[in-house]
């Protein structure tokens with residue numbers, strides 16, 4: 311199993327940005343944590359982060375050509391604005407889990423809208439970094455791999 315862990319704008323600022331919401335751990339810490347969690351599932355992971363909408367669209371398209379089995383995707387602010395990202399996820403047809411570190415359902419009104427959600431097999435929000443590993447477990451289960459261990 312090959313998963314792409316894709317993160318949108320400002321996720322590279324983890325540890326600096328709003329620690330009361332996103333915690334004190336960095337993007338590097340996130341990658342280490344997710345790599346370990348996915349290793350336990352026997353999944354191979356690659357990571358990509360960008361602050362640019364078109365780069366995220368390119369990365370989703372590249373996942374198709376790289377034959378990724380699943381995408382673990384935190385589109386960050388583009389969640390709430392981007393039809394281009396929704397269309398990219400629909401275009402490639404790769405099972406994608408939408409992940410948010412914070413519980414967007416309990417935040418501002420503008421965060422209640424998710425354009426990408428309708429193209430995703432699941433949404434996991436409010437579980438911090440653990441949400442990414444939950445997403446990997448969900449995908450592994452869906453793809454007929456190891457049974458999930460910590461589903462919300």
Ligand code: DQA
Pocket residue numbers: 319320321384385386387388389409410411412413414421
């Ligand atoms: C986020 C939530 C988004 O609303 C926000 O724009 C982010 C991060 C999260 O992980 O909780 O940048 O996706």
